[in-house]
Amino acid sequence: MDEKKLSHFKKKLEEELRTVESDLADVGRKNPDAPGEWEAQVKDTDTASTEADEKADKFEEYESNSAILEPVAARAKEIQHALEKIASGTYGLCEVSGERIEEARLEANPAARTCEKHMRQGKS
Numbered sequence: 001m002d003e004k005k006l007s008h009f010k011k012k013l014e015e016e017l018r019t020v021e022s023d024l025a026d027v028g029r030k031n032p033d034a035p036g037e038w039e040a041q042v043k044d045t046d047t048a049s050t051e052a053d054e055k056a057d058k059f060e061e062y063e064s065n066s067a068i069l070e071p072v073a074a075r076a077k078e079i080q081h082a083l084e085k086i087a088s089g090t091y092g093l094c095e096v097s098g099e100r101i102e103e104a105r106l107e108a109n110p111a112a113r114t115c116e117k118h119m120r121q122g123k124s
Contacts, residue, residue, distance in 0.1 A: 001092045005103070010086050012110045017079045023072050027065035036080075038073045040065040075111075082111040094118055 024038050031037040042058045042065065085091040092101050094115040101115045112119070 001100075006086060006091065009091065009106055009110045010083065013079050013082050013086075016110070017076065017083070020072055020076045020079065024069065024076060028069045028073075036077075038069055038076075040069050078111040078113075081113075 028038045028040045031039045040062055042061045082091060085093075092106060093099070094101055095113045096118040097115065099115055101112055105112050105116055105119070
């Protein structure tokens with residue numbers, strides 16, 4: 001892949017990573033005990049409600065944030081993996097066959113790990 005295209009995909013990945021990390025920060029925080037991992041959090045509320053209501057609301061918010069956080073955190077890891085592949089010189093190569101991933105596939109998903117053939121076979 002030429003440098004111009006590589007730069008294009010790197011920019012797309014970095015922009016998406018900023019967006020994804022912003023989304024993650026809305027529902028979670030970086031786990032201090034596990035670098036690179038995120039955990040759901042509940043924002044402090046200042047409402048005049050009973051303790052039981054407040055606990056129920058916090059539990060519901062935590063569950064909701066957890067459901068949002070998991071797929072977004074997974075996407076962040078996919079993007080980071082693609083950026084690592086750019087740095088190592090292996091970006092754009094199918095992780096199954098080693099052949100080039102189609103440019104149209106990378107445009108649609110710059111973090112793609114496989115070519116279209118292997119994507120259809122369910123190998124990512």
